[in-house]
Amino acid sequence: MNRRFFLYAGTVATGAIVTFPSMGKTPTSHNVFGNLIFTADRPGRFAHKAKSHLPIITPVDTPQGQTIRVETNHEMNGYQHYIVKHQIFDQDYNLIDEKLFNPKIEKKPVSLFKLDDYSGLIYATSLCNKHDLWLAQATV
Ligand SMILES: [Fe+2]
Numbered sequence: 234m235n236r237r238f239f240l241y242a243g244t245v246a247t248g249a250i251v252t253f254p255s256m257g258k259t260p261t262s263h264n265v266f267g268n269l270i271f272t273a274d275r276p277g278r279f280a281h282k283a284k285s286h287l288p289i290i291t292p293v294d295t296p297q298g299q300t301i302r303v304e305t306n307h308e309m310n311g312y313q314h315y316i317v318k319h320q321i322f323d324q325d326y327n328l329i330d331e332k333l334f335n336p337k338i339e340k341k342p343v344s345l346f347k348l349d350d351y352s353g354l355i356y357a358t359s360l361c362n363k364h365d366l367w368l369a370q371a372t373v
Pocket of ligand 1: 286307314315361362363364
């Protein structure tokens with residue numbers, strides 16, 4: 234086990250991610266997750282699948298307050314091939330909310346998340362049952 238991974242794994246194990254191991258870089262631009270999480274810059278073994286798996290984050294103003302819409306341009310083909318869930322995290326990687334999809338009912342993987350008064354960096358993940366976990370970020 235290399236030193237960087239050991240330090241990172243230890244931080245995750247204690248549940249205390251305070252800073253990212255590479256100063257000034259975010260998960261979407263850095264390879265710290267290797268092939269665990271794919272991003273636009275690091276699509277790994279599924280590079281040809283990036284367009285249909287990266288979550289698209291769109292801020293939406295609603296009467297109830299700031300909301301973001303997360304969409305994955307992916308099929309919902311029953312339980313054979315579908316998006317399992319969307320999750321959103323704040324800039325410190327705290328889970329804000331998640332949406333589980335039922336591919337028998339939902340025909341598009343689209344979710345809405347109310348942010349209340351949160352502003353700053355936000356991360357969204359999209360999990361495909363065949364092509365793993367994809368991460369995108371936006372500033373709201
Ligand atoms: Fe997929």
